[in-house]
Amino acid sequence: MFKNISYNLKNLILLLLVFVFGLIFLISLHLFFLNLIENLDKKTENLKAKMEIGELIVNDLHKIRSDFYELATSTTNVRGMKLINQRIENKVEEIEDSLSILENGGRLERTIRLNIVGHNDTKKIITYKKDDNNISLEVIDLSPKIIQFEEMLQTLNELLKKQFSLKRENNLEGFLKQNKTIKRFYKSTPAFFVRVTENANRLLYEGTIELKKLQDEIKKQKKQYTQLELLLILMIILTVLILGFLIAIQINKNTKNLQIQERSTRGILDAQKNIVVVSNGEYMIDANQALVDFFDGYNSFNDFKKEHICICDFFIDIKDDEYIVDKDYNGRMWFEYILDNPNKLHKVAMYKQKSLNYFTITATKKILDSQNFIVIVALNNITTEIQTQKKLKALNDNLENIVNDKTKELQDLNETLELRIKEEVEKNREKDKTLIQQGRFAALGEMIGNIAHQWRQPLSAISSTVSSMQLQRQLAIASDKDIDSSYESIMKYVQFLNQTIEDFRSFFRKDKEQIKFNIIEILNNSLSITSAVYKDNEIILTLDIKEEQLISKGFPNELSQVFLNILNNAKDVLKEKKFEKRHVYIKAYSTKINNVIEIFDSAGGIPAHAKDKVFDPYFTTKHKSQGTGIGLYMSKDIIEKHMNGSLTAINSDFFIEQYHYFGACFKIELPKL
Numbered sequence: 001m002f003k004n005i006s007y008n009l010k011n012l013i014l015l016l017l018v019f020v021f022g023l024i025f026l027i028s029l030h031l032f033f034l035n036l037i038e039n040l041d042k043k044t045e046n047l048k049a050k051m052e053i054g055e056l057i058v059n060d061l062h063k064i065r066s067d068f069y070e071l072a073t074s075t076t077n078v079r080g081m082k083l084i085n086q087r088i089e090n091k092v093e094e095i096e097d098s099l100s101i102l103e104n105g106g107r108l109e110r111t112i113r114l115n116i117v118g119h120n121d122t123k124k125i126i127t128y129k130k131d132d133n134n135i136s137l138e139v140i141d142l143s144p145k146i147i148q149f150e151e152m153l154q155t156l157n158e159l160l161k162k163q164f165s166l167k168r169e170n171n172l173e174g175f176l177k178q179n180k181t182i183k184r185f186y187k188s189t190p191a192f193f194v195r196v197t198e199n200a201n202r203l204l205y206e207g208t209i210e211l212k213k214l215q216d217e218i219k220k221q222k223k224q225y226t227q228l229e230l231l232l233i234l235m236i237i238l239t240v241l242i243l244g245f246l247i248a249i250q251i252n253k254n255t256k257n258l259q260i261q262e263r264s265t266r267g268i269l270d271a272q273k274n275i276v277v278v279s280n281g282e283y284m285i286d287a288n289q290a291l292v293d294f295f296d297g298y299n300s301f302n303d304f305k306k307e308h309i310c311i312c313d314f315f316i317d318i319k320d321d322e323y324i325v326d327k328d329y330n331g332r333m334w335f336e337y338i339l340d341n342p343n344k345l346h347k348v349a350m351y352k353q354k355s356l357n358y359f360t361i362t363a364t365k366k367i368l369d370s371q372n373f374i375v376i377v378a379l380n381n382i383t384t385e386i387q388t389q390k391k392l393k394a395l396n397d398n399l400e401n402i403v404n405d406k407t408k409e410l411q412d413l414n415e416t417l418e419l420r421i422k423e424e425v426e427k428n429r430e431k432d433k434t435l436i437q438q439g440r441f442a443a444l445g446e447m448i449g450n451i452a453h454q455w456r457q458p459l460s461a462i463s464s465t466v467s468s469m470q471l472q473r474q475l476a477i478a479s480d481k482d483i484d485s486s487y488e489s490i491m492k493y494v495q496f497l498n499q500t501i502e503d504f505r506s507f508f509r510k511d512k513e514q515i516k517f518n519i520i521e522i523l524n525n526s527l528s529i530t531s532a533v534y535k536d537n538e539i540i541l542t543l544d545i546k547e548e549q550l551i552s553k554g555f556p557n558e559l560s561q562v563f564l565n566i567l568n569n570a571k572d573v574l575k576e577k578k579f580e581k582r583h584v585y586i587k588a589y590s591t592k593i594n595n596v597i598e599i600f601d602s603a604g605g606i607p608a609h610a611k612d613k614v615f616d617p618y619f620t621t622k623h624k625s626q627g628t629g630i631g632l633y634m635s636k637d638i639i640e641k642h643m644n645g646s647l648t649a650i651n652s653d654f655f656i657e658q659y660h661y662f663g664a665c666f667k668i669e670l671p672k673l
Contacts, residue, residue, distance in 0.1 A: 026236045030229065044218060047210065049128040053098050053108060056126075057142065058201060060091045060098075064149070065193045067091070072156055072186040081160055088153060092146060099143055105130035145196045152189060159185060268474040274467050275311075275359070275379040279335070283309040285374065294352055311377070316349040316356065322536070323347045324361060335375050338363040345536065348379065358386040362464040366477060378467045403630065462490050514643075516673060519550040519559070519595055520588060526563035530571070537575050539582040542656050550588060550595040552670040554643035559670075562638055562647070563599075565631035566666045570601040573664075577603055583661055585654050590672055594645075597668040602661040605651035614649050645670040 071084040094110070101108045108126045159182050166174040269276065270289035278286040287301050291311070298304045308314075312326035312334055324346050329337035338346050338361065348361050359379040367373050469486040527541065534541055567584070574582040583602040590596065606614055617633040632649075639647040645668065652665040 046129050049126050052126050057095055057098050060095045061197055064091050101128050277311050277377040279375045314350045318349050335363045357383045364468050378464050380463045514554050516553050517556040522556050522560050526560050530567045542585045544587040551673045552595050558638045562635040565635045566599050573603040594669040595672050599666045600654045601663040603663045606664050
């Protein structure tokens with residue numbers, strides 16, 4: 001038996017070697033004919049390059065004629081004459097460069113004006129190789145004409161200079177006489193331009209005829225090459241088919257080994273804790289055991305597939321844009337929408353028995369060949385995290401109830417204020433302190449929400465990256481480069497989480513005394529805290545900061561709290577009104593005495609009835625579940641009482657690029673050091 005195995009192995013190696021040699025010969029033969037055809041195409045390309053250079057020369061001649069006309073008829077001063085002369089000289093130099101390329105060969109670069117926003121021009125590069133030592137007809141015909149034109153231009157400039165001199169001397173009669181002389185001179189020039197253009201066009205026409213002849217000849221030669229190549233390829237293919245049949249017999253013997261490998265892959269796939277589904281875009285191909293375990297009533301994936309072709313059948317619509325459902329996303333299927341938005345956190349909700357579970361969902365597309373692909377969908381259960389967020393929200397709502405109770409107490413006190421004012425002054429001061437403390441608790445609630453947003457996407461990305469790469473490795477479709485790339489991505493997310501911890505640790509550290517600080521640095525720290533929630537709500541942040549440092553003295557952590565209050569208010573109102581384009585625009589600059597920060601939003605502005613109350617305690621335009629009305633009151637108190645600055649709010653226009661927006665503007669002014 002072992003002798004037969006050894007014999008079969010030797011035959012297989014021999015067959016494979018013959019196949020490889022045949023393939024190498026086929027490739028070499030194809031490359032040989034490709035080289036022949038490429039040499040033929042180079043001749044055509046070289047002639048086309050010559051024609052393109054000729055067309056550029058014709059266009060330059062038209063521009064020179066136009067500028068020459070403008071110089072003769074419209075120039076009123078020396079400055080204008082110099083500008084037009086400079087344009088003409090540039091075009092003459094371009095024509096001379098083009099003629100030099102035609103005469104000696106080389107590479108010609110031209111800048112083509114596009115007049116497209118964000119893309120004003122492009123580079124056009126033409127390479128021309130001179131085939132023989134004959135002088136190009138274009139050079140023989142046009143070079144003397146260029147010299148003649150330069151003499152005409154010099155004559156016109158001398159006439160114009162004399163005209164300008166007569167004008168400065170207020171010699172009206174001489175000026176008019178000189179003007180007539182210029183007109184007579186110009187009227188004598190059109191025939192020159194017509195001859196030059198006609199000569200250039202004639203040369204282009206002759207080149208077109210020559211190109212047509214060359215193309216016909218090349219087409220005939222290509223046909224001959226193709227027929228010869230086809231004959232040789234058919235012979236090689238016939239040989240390869242015979243060898244392929246023999247190899248197929250050997251491949252059939254290895255089927256059992258492949259089946260064993262498939263069972264091993266299945267075991268690895270089922271070991272994943274996350275739900276992993278493999279689809280071809282139309283129906284599920286495979287899934288791990290986690291899918292069967294999650295849904296009741298199914299013993300295997302095959303049982304599940306008999307009733308459902310897509311896991312999306314179980315997606316629940318909970319009326320939240322963050323959650324994916326089985327619907328049309330502007331002509332795209334749900335998994336295509338996920339693939340097109342890889343940086344956005346996507347979630348789904350599905351029932352397990354009667355309990356609603358929440359998942360983050362990612363999709364990875366793997367191209368198998370030109371027509372086939374698979375989509376690997378991974379679902380990571382985040383039900384515990386969602387429940388924690390709900391508990392945090394309940395705590396925040398309880399904080400609002402406390403604020404409402406305090407408000408009622410203040411209203412009761414106001415009814416007997418005249419009688420008890422002396423007794424209650426100190427109590428009211430203590431209540432103000434309580435308001436500020438409650439504001440800090442409200443800010444803490446916002447901060448916890450920001451922590452959840454900052455950490456959710458990196459944690460999900462790490463989980464999905466590990467699951468995807470482990471699956472690809474187990475399926476033997478992952479390369480070392482893919483693994484290294486995934487490792488770098490994971491380390492980047494870990495560094496991001498560490499930096500987030502440091503940012504939040506420093507935020508609530510209480511300042512003991514006033515210190516010098518850079519406002520720009522404090523602003524950037526605040527923006528890093530809100531970056532995730534802004535990204536999740538598709539809010540575009542634009543900074544207009546001209547200076548690297550704006551130095552003031554005060555309490556930097558309290559200023560950071562002010563920035564966060566304003567940024568969170570902007571986020572809430574933009575999210576509530578559901579604008580198509582959500583923008584926050586921040587402008588930082590200094591005056592002679594102050595450092596100024598202006599924060600604009602595109603939410604339409606502060607309502608008229610709220611303009612005078614926006615900094616009052618307990619006043620809010622938000623729903624009672626979203627705001628307490630303490631944040632802006634506390635912010636104004638910090639800026640004006642603690643830092644000797646000012647905080648104001650107005651409605652204002654602002655522009656980003658060419659687009660106009662309107663909304664609220666909060667302006668912070670702090671004394672400049």
